[in-house]
Amino acid sequence: MKLPSAYERISVIDFFDVIDEAVEFKMEEECLVEALAAILVNFDADDMEGYVEMVNSLVGLGSYSYHPKKLDLDLENRKTAPTKPSIVKPPKLELKQLPAHLKYEFLGPDNTLPVIVSALLNEEQTNRLLNIFREYMHAIGWTIADIQGISSDICEHKIQLEEDNSKRVSPVQCVPKKRGITVVPNAKNELISTHTVTGWRVCMDYRKLNSATCKDHFPMSFIDQMLDRLAGRSYYCFLGGYSGYNQINIALEDQEKTTFTRPYGSFASSRMPFICNAPATFRSCMILIFSDMVEDFLEVFMDDFFVVGDSFDD
Numbered sequence: 001m002k003l004p005s006a007y008e009r010i011s012v013i014d015f016f017d018v019i020d021e022a023v024e025f026k027m028e029e030e031c032l033v034e035a036l037a038a039i040l041v042n043f044d045a046d047d048m049e050g051y052v053e054m055v056n057s058l059v060g061l062g063s064y065s066y067h068p069k070k071l072d073l074d075l076e077n078r079k080t081a082p083t084k085p086s087i088v089k090p091p092k093l094e095l096k097q098l099p100a101h102l103k104y105e106f107l108g109p110d111n112t113l114p115v116i117v118s119a120l121l122n123e124e125q126t127n128r129l130l131n132i133f134r135e136y137m138h139a140i141g142w143t144i145a146d147i148q149g150i151s152s153d154i155c156e157h158k159i160q161l162e163e164d165n166s167k168r169v170s171p172v173q174c175v176p177k178k179r180g181i182t183v184v185p186n187a188k189n190e191l192i193s194t195h196t197v198t199g200w201r202v203c204m205d206y207r208k209l210n211s212a213t214c215k216d217h218f219p220m221s222f223i224d225q226m227l228d229r230l231a232g233r234s235y236y237c238f239l240g241g242y243s244g245y246n247q248i249n250i251a252l253e254d255q256e257k258t259t260f261t262r263p264y265g266s267f268a269s270s271r272m273p274f275i276c277n278a279p280a281t282f283r284s285c286m287i288l289i290f291s292d293m294v295e296d297f298l299e300v301f302m303d304d305f306f307v308v309g310d311s312f313d314d
Contacts, residue, residue, distance in 0.1 A: 085146050086108075086113060086141075086142040090109075090142075091112075091142055093114060095114060102118060102119055103118075103119040104116060105126065105130055107137060113137070114142075147243055147246060147247060149247050149248075149249065150249070152251075154288065155248055157249070157250045157254070157277070159209075159254040159275075159277075162213070168209065168212075168259070169259050169261050170209055170259065170260045171204075172202060172205065172262060173205045174200050174203075175203055177197065177198055177201040178198065179195070180196045181193050181195055204258075204260045206258070209258070209276070210275060216280040216281070221299070221300065221301050226299050226301060226306075229299065230308055233308040234311060235309045235310075236306060237308070239305040240303075241304055241305065245271075245273065245278050246273070248281060248282065248285060249271060249272070250269060250271065255269065258273065258275070286300045287300075297309060
């Protein structure tokens, strides 16, 4: 956003009921040379939605009247070293209490790298299961540093718009992060259940991008059909896809369509966020990788996996 030169000479602006018409005209005359400045000068609080739309569309069109500060990002010599994979440096994780039919087991030394297994398994079955986990530890994620990603040669996400309006910038919203349910009194002193707010989550508002995106009609799993295939099996293994969608790259030519703004710049996603067609892209990728397993002993639902068998050996 360009700062009009007239504003650079003003440190404090007081409010007056009467403004001399000549001064007001001179100010507008100087500001109107900038399209964005004109919007700011003629701001109408009653038309907030239209104002925000015009500001977003005009941001970046003008040139700077001063040189913006550049962030000194020396990634090679930064003070905080990049996070190492968990199998190299096991993280300290907060373990939550589990129900009676589940228990923690650990793949690393000193009770590190936890996994959750059934408490109904005997010692031999537990050891056999842990040996398999240790053999494929590189495929298990405990922190974001463990995400290796899926090669673009196998799968990548494309964003096809219904019309040529790729030059868009999405805003960022801060929404409450809710977890768990508690009971609180309402205005009438009646006890009602509500979700507990544990913090705040920063989200990119991709609603306009989603509405303009051509829909991918790749067939998704129906939960009732999946449950029919899972019913009657004796053993189940549930695998949660850790940031599964973020494993898939966005096509390079489509990354700019995910641009979002922050006070210190604009950024775009190189990995697939949860946007329109993301579930379809993820499922098609999983079908491609596990084509000989799906609907036999493996089920994929959204970003979760279910491995089933009629016996422990299966």
